Amino acid sequence: MSFKYAEKIVDLGLEDCPPSTYKSSTFLAFRYIFEDLEHANNFLPIGIIAPARLNEFKNHVQKCQAFGLSFFADKEMARANYHNLMKKTAGKFSKIVGDHLASLTLNPNDGLHSNLFQNLNTHFTFHELNEVDLSKEVIKIESL
Amino acid sequence: MTPDIKNFTKLFDLEYYDGPLLSLFADSKGGFYLYKWYDVNNFSHQWLVFKVGYDKIVNYVNKNIPEYYLLDNDLAKRFYLVEFNEKGMPNVTTQMSKKDVLVEYKQTNDVYFDYLLCPHWNAIKRFFIGQPRKPQTLKAPLTKRQKSSSSGKNLKTNLV
Numbered sequence: 001m002s003f004k005y006a007e008k009i010v011d012l013g014l015e016d017c018p019p020s021t022y023k024s025s026t027f028l029a030f031r032y033i034f035e036d037l038e039h040a041n042n043f044l045p046i047g048i049i050a051p052a053r054l055n056e057f058k059n060h061v062q063k064c065q066a067f068g069l070s071f072f073a074d075k076e077m078a079r080a081n082y083h084n085l086m087k088k089t090a091g092k093f094s095k096i097v098g099d100h101l102a103s104l105t106l107n108p109n110d111g112l113h114s115n116l117f118q119n120l121n122t123h124f125t126f127h128e129l130n131e132v133d134l135s136k137e138v139i140k141i142e143s144l
Numbered sequence: 145m146t147p148d149i150k151n152f153t154k155l156f157d158l159e160y161y162d163g164p165l166l167s168l169f170a171d172s173k174g175g176f177y178l179y180k181w182y183d184v185n186n187f188s189h190q191w192l193v194f195k196v197g198y199d200k201i202v203n204y205v206n207k208n209i210p211e212y213y214l215l216d217n218d219l220a221k222r223f224y225l226v227e228f229n230e231k232g233m234p235n236v237t238t239q240m241s242k243k244d245v246l247v248e249y250k251q252t253n254d255v256y257f258d259y260l261l262c263p264h265w266n267a268i269k270r271f272f273i274g275q276p277r278k279p280q281t282l283k284a285p286l287t288k289r290q291k292s293s294s295s296g297k298n299l300k301t302n303l304v
Contacts (some may be wrong), residue, residue, distance in 0.1 A: 010232075017283065051187075051188050051229075052163070053164060054164055054167070054189065054232055055161075056154060069245055081161075081260075085159075085261075088252060119260055
């Protein structure tokens, strides 16, 4: 399998990235995006997005996760997390991640994901395979 | 006097979602500063940088106080709006009045620390509480004496 950003991952000397514990499954997932489905940052990982936000990826896990995408497995958890962060940032969190929630079906042809239930809020990391365009997998966009 | 931000040492991220949103730093004298993500434009992110005391941090991570009281703390006399370039170097420093900050962040009056947003939760427990415990066991309501105490040491002793 060849993953997106593989060259950068190799340049950083990151082995086992994405981790061998990651799985491939078919399931419904949710991600914060901008309403414009073509927005450049909608499906870019934080290791690529510019400008960076004082990121300090100190250990291997963080460095590798920087090339994965954030998703939630549960829609209501995604919504609750978004509104919590909107309060904490005086309504500006949406300037980073958008103000819409995309629903899409991830499948083994798209990439690998971390444990869906590792975090109580169902947040997980997804590493895309090369040439995957997740914007084409979106089945629903709704306002947050 | 403007703090020597370039020489601050990062300790922990207290809130993180696809990058830090609230981070704890220390100056060379051991004073604590919070970096609260403030805004973004096409070229840089802006952060509010302000001083905070040990006792406020302990109370915050124990969910005894909402995030608002990190901003409304006696040590936070000045709020520096700092712009960092893509290499993480501070570019522009201006100041915001405390009044403006508190008005802008009044909604934080009912939002609390969320360990699910904290990538350094285990380290924070060791640093501020003394030993790792499950998050739900950490909350300990303050007594009147604790609330009136300004001593971080006393708070720590009572919480552990």
